Amino acid sequence: MNRRPGLSVRFKLTLSYAGFLMFAGLLLLAAVWVFLLRYVPDRAMLINPDDRLKGVFPVRSALLDVFVPRAAAVLAFLLAFGLVGGWILAGRMLAPLTRITGATSMAGKGSLSHRIRLPGRKDEFRELADAFDTMLARLEAHVAEQRRFAANASHELRTPLAISQALLDLARNDPKQDLDEIIGRLHAVNTRAIDLTEALLMLSRADQRSFSREPVDLSLLVEEAVETLLPLAEKRGVTIESSGDVAPAFGSQALLLQLTTNLLHNAIVHNLPDRGTVWLETGAGPETVVLTVENCGEKLSPQLVSTLTEPFQRGTERVRTDHAGVGLGLAIVRRITEVHDGSLTVTPRPEGGLRIEVQLPAPPALSPKDI
Numbered sequence: 001m002n003r004r005p006g007l008s009v010r011f012k013l014t015l016s017y018a019g020f021l022m023f024a025g026l027l028l029l030a031a032v033w034v035f036l037l038r039y040v041p042d043r044a045m046l047i048n049p050d051d052r053l054k055g056v057f058p059v060r061s062a063l064l065d066v067f068v069p070r071a072a073a074v075l076a077f078l079l080a081f082g083l084v085g086g087w088i089l090a091g092r093m094l095a096p097l098t099r100i101t102g103a104t105s106m107a108g109k110g111s112l113s114h115r116i117r118l119p120g121r122k123d124e125f126r127e128l129a130d131a132f133d134t135m136l137a138r139l140e141a142h143v144a145e146q147r148r149f150a151a152n153a154s155h156e157l158r159t160p161l162a163i164s165q166a167l168l169d170l171a172r173n174d175p176k177q178d179l180d181e182i183i184g185r186l187h188a189v190n191t192r193a194i195d196l197t198e199a200l201l202m203l204s205r206a207d208q209r210s211f212s213r214e215p216v217d218l219s220l221l222v223e224e225a226v227e228t229l230l231p232l233a234e235k236r237g238v239t240i241e242s243s244g245d246v247a248p249a250f251g252s253q254a255l256l257l258q259l260t261t262n263l264l265h266n267a268i269v270h271n272l273p274d275r276g277t278v279w280l281e282t283g284a285g286p287e288t289v290v291l292t293v294e295n296c297g298e299k300l301s302p303q304l305v306s307t308l309t310e311p312f313q314r315g316t317e318r319v320r321t322d323h324a325g326v327g328l329g330l331a332i333v334r335r336i337t338e339v340h341d342g343s344l345t346v347t348p349r350p351e352g353g354l355r356i357e358v359q360l361p362a363p364p365a366l367s368p369k370d371i
Contacts, residue, residue: 017086
């Protein structure tokens with residue numbers, strides 16, 4: 001926004017301090033003036049001890065002649081003192097604001113690693129500085145995450161394109177190649193690219209928060225997800241066990257179904273072969289509803305688990321299988337949870353595998369009977 005030049009805040013505070021001091025001085029001098037008018041007589045008889053001088057002399061006018069120039073001198077001193085003192089005090093008071101302004105300017109130029117770290121006890125300026133430091137830290141983390149996401153997305157999208165290009169070059173340069181095999185491989189690569197694109201679009205839609213909210217029962221979404229992914233679980237020899245109560249949440253049914261499906265798919269794919277188990281449980285509290293998904297699998301370190309909700313991170317170190325996914329499953333789950341004002345907790349199980357808990361706010365003034 002273009003603004004016309006104006007007085008600085010320091011100069012305005014200086015004028016305010018000086019003006020207040022002048023006003024207080026004027027009140028004091030006015031009180032003295034009233035005292036003189038009320039209690040000092042106009043004239044008085046003066047007699048010296050030797051009776052040499054007698055007469056009536058004007059007292060009030062003589063005092064006023066002495067008072068007025070000295071009062072003017074006092075006001076001039078107060079004005080000068082107020083301006084100088086106000087300028088110094090305003091500078092000391094506004095020094096933290098200068099540091100905050102400098103940090104804001106550096107952040108505007110792209111330096112997100114700078115922090116104000118204003119010392120001293122808590123006050124309004126320090127609360128503002130701490131809030132600004134917190135905002136910078138979150139913004140820096142978000143920018144770093146977006147850069148990693150862009151780099152990983154570029155890599156993931158480039159891989160199927162490079163494979164497709166290589167297969168097409170092979171078919172063009174070697175006519176003796178089996179075209180059915182090449183077409184089959186191209187179809188698989190293209191399918192993976194489409195899945196990745198759809199996952200990216202889903203992630204983008206989840207970030208926009210442009211969806212209508214309605215009461216949704218998580219237990220019904222679990223049943224639908226189990227019915228959808230049961231063939232995949234049977235193919236991989238994984239047993240699915242679901243239990244729990246009615247869990248009324250409030251949000252987008254499509255997004256919450258995607259969340260539940262992603263969690264179940266992740267639990268099936270990253271499981272023990274031929275003898276794995278997935279446990280799903282729903283529950284409802286007074287203010288939140290909970291969806292818990294646990295699975296068997298390899299033992300994972302807490303360091304690795306802490307990165308699984310980032311885009312394109314896999315617990316199997318990017319091992320690609322027929323259903324390995326595109327590395328966005330838990331990232332989408334995290335974003336859907338965040339846009340629903342919920343929380344996501346991912347912890348490794350001591351026996352191996354993961355325990356994922358999603359907590360979502362319960363609908364206001366809505367009981368399970370209303371679902």
